[in-house]
Amino acid sequence: MDTRNYEHIIKNVNQDSIAEEIGLKAGDKVLAINDTEINDILDYYFLISDDYIELLVRKPDGQEWIIEIEKDFDEKLGLEFENPTITPMKKCHNNCIFCFVNQLPSGMRSSLYVKDDDYRLSPFYGNYVTLTNLSDDEIDRLIRYRVSPMYISVHTTNSELRKSMLKNPKAGEINSLLERFYEAGINMHGQVVLCPGVNDGEELDRTIQDLINLYPEFNSLAVVPVGTTAHREGLTQLDDVSPEIASSVISQVERYQQKFLKKYGTRFVFLADEFYLCANKQFPSFESYENFSQIDNGVGLAKKFESEVKERIKNKGISSNISGTIITGQLGARVIKRIINEIKSKFNDLEIDLEIIPIVNKFFGPQVTVTGLITGSDIIEQLKGQNLKSPIFIPDVMLKDGNTAFLDDVTFKDLQEQLNVTAIKTPVNGKDFVDIIESKGVEGND
Structure with a gap:
């Protein structure tokens, strides 16, 4: 198979990586490693697992570079390709009874x-x-x-x-x-x-x-x-x-x-x-x-999140009043409520005014209770017209396409415009979650 017909196009070059150091850019094409054509991502990782490699790269203007690299044998180059497998992806041959x-x-x-x-x-x-x-x-x-x-x-x-x-x-x-x-x-x-x-x-x-x-x-x-x-x-x-x-x-x-x-x-x-x-x-x-x-x-996602929140509070505490609305799924609401109640109890001298709103999943059906499958249209429908405490905090697991849109293609911008409220993305990392609600939740008190 002539794998050079496939587009081994670099999508991203990781910061502070070998690839960045040698001048590789997004849009470059990796043609061969050690004079060996690359069949797929397995070949790529196998071929770079050496302490000396030669890359054959084609730049967007057609120039071909041969780059010699000395590195630790298990050190990665820091490249991400437009196609994760480099060559065409294998499709599912099953018809599982539970297929989502x-x-x-x-x-x-x-x-x-x-x-x-x-x-x-x-x-x-x-x-x-x-x-x-x-x-x-x-x-x-x-x-x-x-x-x-x-x-x-x-x-x-x-x-x-x-x-x-x-x-x-x-x-x-x-x-x-x-x-x-x-x-x-x-x-x-x-x-x-x-x-x-x-x-x-x-x-x-x-x-x-x-x-x-x-x-x-x-x-x-x-x-x-x-x-x-x-x-x-x-x-x-x-x-x-x-x-x-x-x-x-x-x-x-x-x-x-x-x-x-x-x-x-x-x-x-x-x-x-x-x-x-x-x-x-x-x-x-x-x-x-x-x-x-x-x-x-x-x-263990919930337990890890809870532990990260507790560690963050233990190390840095909370020093300001917090206001806002936390949007979540039906199951996630139970975890978040417990965490917010603990924060309120521990810092009862502060005003922790966080409302938690669990969204009913009408898009996929109410039996779907996980946070990651909540859609923008359901959030808008169930929150529109409410007197929401601003800002509203949206878990980033609800967002796809580089954190810009929900599964139903409603964009993050659409959501803010429809609800006429500031929306803030929150990560599943507990430390970062507390950092964000403390720093951004203060804005709701201004």
């Missing part, structure tokens, strides 16, 4: 309907992949490069059940693939999307027991609740995780955690925050999440 893309309403931007399942994104971006679209050559290559870590959507180790859940006959090959990766020393993390009545109960027992046998190469397992929307016409009937089911799953997983901690020194299996919120139970301790390896799966 299949539950999107019509009329959204086309990019949201793209279902990627590219194993090359897994080690670099933490994308979960099902492994059902891999050729034998790709499996061999993955093992040869010892690509780690791999984030794998397991869902169940029951081969027949997995074929049924993913609606793909290749899904039944999961156990043999995991065994091969284990023997090759590839580090893995897994996830189970828990569908009540499908892969819970004894099936979840089986999955956990099978995967712990692959420890330590199989490093951790996250269990997350199935997410359903109001747009499931013609799809497999699925039940949401109820408070009773959530409580049962917590008890089930905690038994394994206690057992594994004694035997292996790790809890191994972890639950997404939604289970504890749904069951109205306290989150486990900060230490219980160990190294937070599954935080991008919503595992």
Whole structure:
């Protein structure tokens, strides 16, 4: 394959990186490394893993540069490409019964309907992949490069059940693939999307027991609740995780955690925050999440946020009155309310006038309660005409496209104009959250 036909275009050059130092710019094209053409992002990372490399680069005006670089063998160049995989992305070959893309309403931007399942994104971006679209050559290559870590959507180790859940006959090959990766020393993390009545109960027992046998190469397992929307016409009937089911799953997983901690020194299996919120139970301790390896799966996010807030307050305190309105999802509101109440109690000599408004998700359906899926249109509809305390604080997880628009393409600017209020983006980092509400919330008192 002539990979020079592909556009290995640099999208961004990281600040203070080797790439910046040698004069690479966004728009440049990387043609080869050490006189070897680049098939994809795996080749790129494999080829730069040396202490001396030669880059062949084409500038926008057509000039070609050969650049010699001496560096530590594991030092990155600091390049980001327009196409994360460099060459075309592998698409999903499944039709999972719980697929969220299949539950999107019509009329959204086309990019949201793209279902990627590219194993090359897994080690670099933490994308979960099902492994059902891999050729034998790709499996061999993955093992040869010892690509780690791999984030794998397991869902169940029951081969027949997995074929049924993913609606793909290749899904039944999961156990043999995991065994091969284990023997090759590839580090893995897994996830189970828990569908009540499908892969819970004894099936979840089986999955956990099978995967712990692959420890330590199989490093951790996250269990997350199935997410359903109001747009499931013609799809497999699925039940949401109820408070009773959530409580049962917590008890089930905690038994394994206690057992594994004694035997292996790790809890191994972890639950997404939604289970504890749904069951109205306290989150486990900060230490219980160990190294937070599954935080991008919503595992331990709330506890980490709470801990960061407490650390920030302990170190710097709060020295001014704060006013404003915090916008959040139904589940997130419980976490935020607890945090704000603690701040009010600790600094009762100050006026902490923060209103928390949980938004009902009408766009995807009221059963969708997570903050990251709140849309701009729902916020506008539910807040318009209200006498809002200014400014309003919007979690940045609601925003896509470089923090400029919501999932429904309502822009951040649209929101402010429609509500006639100043809106401030807040991060999921607790320290930065407190910094922002303290500094910007003062403006509401002016």
